[in-house]
Amino acid sequence: MRWNLRMKAAEHGIWKSTDMRRQLAAAGLEISAGKMSALWTGTPTTIRLDDLDVICSVLDCDPTALLIREPDKVAARRPEQQQAASATSDTSVVVTPRFGRPRSEPPL
Template sequence: MPRQISYRWRLRELMAARGMFTVAELMPHLTERGITLSSSQVHRLVSGTPERLSLPVLATLCDVLDCTPTDLIATSAQNVPARRAAGEEAPINLAARRPTRVRLTPEGVSGDAGGVRAVDDPRLRTLRPSGLEVRRVVGRSDLPNLLRPRHATRPPV
């Protein structure tokens, strides 16, 4: 089972615990230890989670904050369920795929229409001597396509 690794950058929390609340308070400590970063670079380190970080900067931050890299970077790992391969067949639920019988009446749809509500919509009616007929209903969006008149329809009354 594959594992998903995540981490949390805790620089701002550790700075606050040491009484440093702004980038301007951190910059002199970095400069006196030989790390020259612009204020915008230090701001991005403090406010966001860095994608890449050089080891000298990491070591300097640990020295300034009197912590270890483990304190600065909190990691976690969890198991992730494996994804199916592209050619792998999933089990088919035949009960979910089997259509249910539906009857259209002038009052609307009767029976379990497989997700189709009982709607009395004049656009969905066709007039026949034997009544309204639907051959198969799969879902709500299929209903207008499945109404097939045997002769020309008359406008609804």
């Protein structure tokens, strides 16, 4: 996924993170300067859905406008995952259930 906040903000005439932060505050979302800087300059690893809702409201967009899929990156990772899956399927492990007392007795 690619984070597209700066481009969407620029489409609405917001060129600085401080301006975006002011607009978010006016909409009811108080964001610290550090968090706003992280949202503005990079791709967040996590974002609260409530925060995303306010950002989308301010920018008058859908979350799909802020989160852009990158199928090429997913396809590039796929061969590694398929190789790992085939390696684990070759070694089959038979699990047999244990009957009787599976736990130890409590101390007296």
